[in-house]
Amino acid sequence: MSNLRVAMVVPTYNGGDVWKKSAESIRNYFSGDVLVIDSGSKDDTVRIANEMGFSVTGINSRDFNHGGTRNLGLRQVASSNDIVLFMTQDAILNDAHSVESMITMFEADEQLAAVYGRQIPHDDANVIARHARHFNYSDRGYVVSKESGKPLGIKAVFMSNSFSAYRVEIFENLGGFAENTILCEDMLFAANALTAGYKVGYVADAVVKHSHNYTAGEEFSRYFDIGVFHQEQSWIRRDFGGAGGEGKKFILSEIKFVLKRQPFYLIQAFINNVAKFLGYQLGKRYKQLPLSLSKKLSMHKKYWK
Structure with a gap:
């Protein structure tokens, strides 16, 4: 049993039915303190958190910020914990071993700053969403420094706060x-x-169910925002390199995956990939666009206030 003290922070907003499943999985498979930061949910999200015995801090929805809200949560639990886990309200823990695997990584290396776990698709994931998880989350874990991570390129700095x-x-x-x-x-x-x-790492046997059945429009907006991020933080690509042909590998892998399972989804996959490309390219050029248009194209509209 680990001697490290561990807490969990989960930002929520109108989590719906999947939050109930997520909360139940946390209660079943995690024994530490859980803090929910809720952004003014109007459904049963807070009631479910209270029923599970979680602590709840409420904030105004207009004050939510991906980084800031998580900083707030960590500050509230930091004084009594060595490790803080983050999950999203739509991620469902697979088993108790998943959390234990993550914590073990920190015991093995004091220079390890952060790790993320493997994501497998939700039960209702379509074939495109299933392939995305299959391609992006391998069954091999790793821990890298800046030097040892060079062969991975920009993938060395991939991290997901879904788990x-x-x-x-x-x-x-x-x-x-x-x-x-x-x-x-x-x-x-x-x-x-x-x-x-x-150092940072990936724990392949720490598993949650988490996926999205994005429409082409949602993919466009999501990749527009990714393009904005890469433009604003261009030093990351400069210092760590690009994806090294991962885009081409992804598309070829997706074609094979979809053809084998549900070939009629190929047209949707093609449309989604075109939407991703266009969104990303526009996002990288957001400074040339009117602010009102950037806000309209973006998935995270509060950013543009």
Whole structure:
């Protein structure tokens, strides 16, 4: 049994039925303190959290910020914990071993700043969403420094707060998550951690169910925001490199995956990929667009206020 003290923070807003499943999985498979930061839910999200015995802090929905809200949660539990886990309201823990695997990683290496776990698709995931999880989350874990992560390129700094864990001491030393980024506060932290000489990792046997059946419009908006992030944080690609042909590999893999299972989804996959490409390219050029148009194209509209 680990001697590290561990808490969990979960931001919520109108979590719906999937939050109930997520909350039940947390209660079943995690024995530490759980803090929910709720942004003014109007459904049963807070009631479910209370029934599960979680602590709840409420904030105004207009004050939600991907990095800032998580910083708030970590500050509230930091004094009595060594590690803080983050989950999203739509991620469902697979088993108790998943949390244990993450914590074990920190015991093995004091320079390890953060790790993220494997995501498998929800039961209702369509074939496109299933392939995305199949391609992006392998069955091989790793721990890298800036030097050892060079062969991975920009993938060395990939991090997902849908299921992740951070060492509190290093997190605070690095100033926590950025509060002025449109998304990818987790990736930005990982890049800062590697640059500062720490390590980050991926735990393949720490598993949650988490996926999205995005429409082409949603993919466009999501990749518009990713393009904005990469434009604003261009130093990450400069210092860590690009994806090294991953886009082409992804498309070829997706074609094979979809053809084998549900070939009639190929047209939708093609449309989604075109939407991703266009959204990303426009996002990288957001400074040339009117502010009102950027806000309209973006998935995270509060960023543009």
